[in-house]
Amino acid sequence: MVTPSQAVVVVTGGASGIGRALAERAAVEGAKTVVVADRDGAGAARVAASLGSVGTHLALDVTDEAAVKRSIEEITATVGEIDIWCSNAGVPTGRGLGTDADWDAGFRVHVLAHVYVARHLLPRMAARGHGHLLITASAAGLLTEMDTAPYSVTKHGAVALAEWLAIEYGDRGVSVSCLCPQGVRTPMTADFDETSATLAAGALIEPSDVADAVMAAWREGRFLILPHAEVAEYERRRAADRDRWLAGMRRLRARLHRPDS
Numbered sequence: 587m588v589t590p591s592q593a594v595v596v597v598t599g600g601a602s603g604i605g606r607a608l609a610e611r612a613a614v615e616g617a618k619t620v621v622v623a624d625r626d627g628a629g630a631a632r633v634a635a636s637l638g639s640v641g642t643h644l645a646l647d648v649t650d651e652a653a654v655k656r657s658i659e660e661i662t663a664t665v666g667e668i669d670i671w672c673s674n675a676g677v678p679t680g681r682g683l684g685t686d687a688d689w690d691a692g693f694r695v696h697v698l699a700h701v702y703v704a705r706h707l708l709p710r711m712a713a714r715g716h717g718h719l720l721i722t723a724s725a726a727g728l729l730t731e732m733d734t735a736p737y738s739v740t741k742h743g744a745v746a747l748a749e750w751l752a753i754e755y756g757d758r759g760v761s762v763s764c765l766c767p768q769g770v771r772t773p774m775t776a777d778f779d780e781t782s783a784t785l786a787a788g789a790l791i792e793p794s795d796v797a798d799a800v801m802a803a804w805r806e807g808r809f810l811i812l813p814h815a816e817v818a819e820y821e822r823r824r825a826a827d828r829d830r831w832l833a834g835m836r837r838l839r840a841r842l843h844r845p846d847s
């Protein structure tokens with residue numbers, strides 16, 4: 587069981603949306619300290635201030651490996667050993683097949699940033715025999731987000747990395763969970779319109795609903811966190827008959843009148 591109670595919890599992308607909800611929930615659950623980390627340092631400071639005495643903040647670009655390493659060392663020295671790291675920062679990555687800049691941003695934020703945390707934090711956790719890493723991927727990393735190839739592919743990478751780490755560290759006291767929501771009402775989805783496959787898949791849920799799902803999974807020690815229960819069924823259908831699933835996705839694509847990439 588993973589519990590934020592009395593824990594030192596770090597949340598990246600904590601200035602907004604899902605990260606903010608995770609930081610708020612960790613504080614409510616009795617965390618010792620919640621470190622709100624974001625490249626938007628002012629936003630992180632605002633969220634940290636709203637958490638009361640347990641909140642503290644950090645301006646951190648998760649794609650900067652040296653800064654991630656330094657942050658881990660500084661938090662450990664000043665606040666204490668990190669018990670839970672929520673590797674949650676994410677970026678939109680363009681439409682369609684995307685530009686090279688979209689692919690670069692996607693790989694840096696959705697894959698390499700998690701690698702950096704794993705490289706510099708998980709061995710410390712393993713040495714203590716205690717710790718938890720949450721990787722925020724997406725349902726796009728289990729299924730396919732037809733709106734944007736770079737997002738879907740890099741989120742598949744996030745899921746694969748989370749699985750790899752769960753195997754590598756699971757028997758050393760370090761657990762990993764992988765958060766895979768469909769649409770959530772945050773700034774990231776604010777400009778989605780009627781051509782959005784995410785909106786076609788179902789109504790947006792609130793960031794606090796995602797935090798509920800995370801706490802439930804942590805209590806039960808589950809790896810995969812699906813705030814939208816239907817994603818489990820979609821994944822089963824995809825695995826059972828890939829061609830049928832692809833045909834269904836093409837029908838949805840036609841209904842959404844998507845432009846050719």
Ligand SMILES: NC(=O)c1ccc[n+]([C@@H]2O[C@H](COP(=O)([O-])OP(=O)(O)OC[C@H]3O[C@@H](n4cnc5c(N)ncnc54)[C@H](O)[C@@H]3O)[C@@H](O)[C@H]2O)c1
Nearest residue numbers: 599602603604624625647648675676724769770772773774
């Ligand atoms: N909103 C959704 O529908 C949805 C669905 C599935 C998965 N997700 C994932 O959930 C996570 C949170 O997204 P959100 O919807 O809350 O978006 P958001 O835009 O509200 O928040 C993302 C936060 O990440 C921060 N960030 C981006 N790049 C960063 C970097 N290099 N270093 C540090 N911070 C950085 C941003 O400043 C922002 O505060 C992301 O990984 C996203 O891909 C979102």
